[in-house]
Amino acid sequence: MQDAELTIIGGGLVGASIAWGLSRSGVKPLVLDGSDLDLRASRANFGLVWVQGKGLHAPDYALWSDSSAKMWPAMAAALCDDSGIDVGLVQQGAFTFALSHEELEAMRADMECIAFETAGRAAAFEMLNGCQTRERLPQVGPDVAGSVYSRVDGHVNALRLFHALHAALTRRGVSYRPNHRVDAIEPASDGFILTGNGFSILSRKIVLAAGLDNERLAPMVGLSCPLKRSKGQILVTEKCKPFLPCLSPTIRQTDEGGIMIGDSEETDTTSIASSSDISAVLASRAIRVFPALADLSVVRSWTGFRVKTADGVPIYDHSARHHGAFLVACHSGVTLAANHALVVAPQIAASELSDELSSFSARRFHAEEIA
Incomplete structure (x- = not known):
């Protein structure tokens, strides 16, 4: 049986961001990943660093997204230093377009609701009618009834980001093993026994960052990850x-x-x-x-x-039943990458998630009754 101090199950954007963050905290995790033909959100995402409109009826998520977007320049610079790869971060603001007055008013209601629910702490935005939108963007067509503008939104080259994270992991001496699907996790007195086709690993701590597969793996360590198909x-x-x-x-x-x-x-x-x-x-x-x-x-x-939870809000959890097992699940792997690497990873290294992440626990789904 092989031995590891900390193992991350999943090498996509979420798992790789956490692994890189852990390596910056002095921890060299083992990363177990699936095959190239798995249903990977990391290779099919849109590459947005996006805040606008996120967190409706979930104010903590709205503020969490905003904080990650603000940390993205620091992450991009540090990742470039580690990997030698510029991920193409651009944060110059963005527009969401409405093709009817009904769409525009629905957008207005949502944005105003987010502002109210966050007590005005969410990212600022502007509501523009059709004429105001075309004054700023003459290329916009006559069917556009208006738009929402926010200056905090941006994007990256998502595939280059994925490459940069894995290149940085290699340079930091992190062991990455593809084609290592974890079939079972068995809690043990000194950690967790991970088994799959041809391997068995004893790991003191584990992080479930397996995307869609988190739903299957979570109950094995007393956690839950309810997802919806998207x-x-x-x-x-x-x-x-x-x-x-x-x-x-x-x-x-x-x-x-x-x-x-x-x-x-x-x-x-x-x-x-x-x-x-x-x-x-x-x-x-x-x-x-x-x-x-x-x-x-x-x-x-x-x-x-998409790795979309039942309510669309991320899950960050630490098993109360099996100390040392953590879970991360979200469909905003690009936007939240800075938080995952610079905030969540150091907490995992310290073996405790902060109280600030308690609102993201799957306990909001009464997960302890399911698991």
Whole structure:
């Protein structure tokens, strides 16, 4: 049996961010990961560092997202120092567009509710009508009824971020083992026995950061991770010169030139295949916002399953029954990467999550009765 002090189950953006943060705290975790063909949110995300609109009826989540976005410049600089890779962080503000007055008023109500529920501490925003939006962005089409603008939002090159985290882990001497799916976790007197195909590991502490697989693994250590199915689809256009005048949560131009179009959700399927009907809707809405997009060709499309908890709010937990077992689950792996690396990881290294994270425990789902 192999021996480890701390093992992270999951090597996606969440697991890699925590592993990198732990290595900066003087801990070299063992990272066990699945295979390339697993349902990985890390390779299918939109790359946003996003605060606007997050945390409706969950004020702690709104403030948690805002704090992570503010720490992203420090994380990007430190990660570049460790990996030699610039992840392309840009935080110059963003617009969310409404294609009807009903959509705009619904956005207004949500943003005002978040401001009220956070006692005005959430990120500032502006509501713009159609004319005001086109004054700032003349390229916007006539179907746009208005928009919400927030100056704190931004984006990164998500695949480069993933590469940078793993490169930094290698340089810091962290052991990463792909194709090591954990089939079972057995609590023991001196830690946890992790078993899979061809391996058995005794680890003093563990962190469940396995995305969709957290739901299966959590009960093995007295925790719970209730998830809901949420499949998203993304279109990518041919590369072109800098074209978009702004960032939005559904349309963004990467630093490599391609334009990504997204924001679909399917909750009734397990298929990873793309849907032509959804592609048509995504393309149509994007062209209504920026008519000039009609001149570009779509070169590829992909789908992915979000790691979305039952209420959409992250879960951070430490098992009361089996001390040394931690769990992290969220669908904001890019936005919250700075918090995971710079805040959560040091707490795990110290073997205790702070009281500030107690509102994110799965106990809000009465998890102790389920587990």
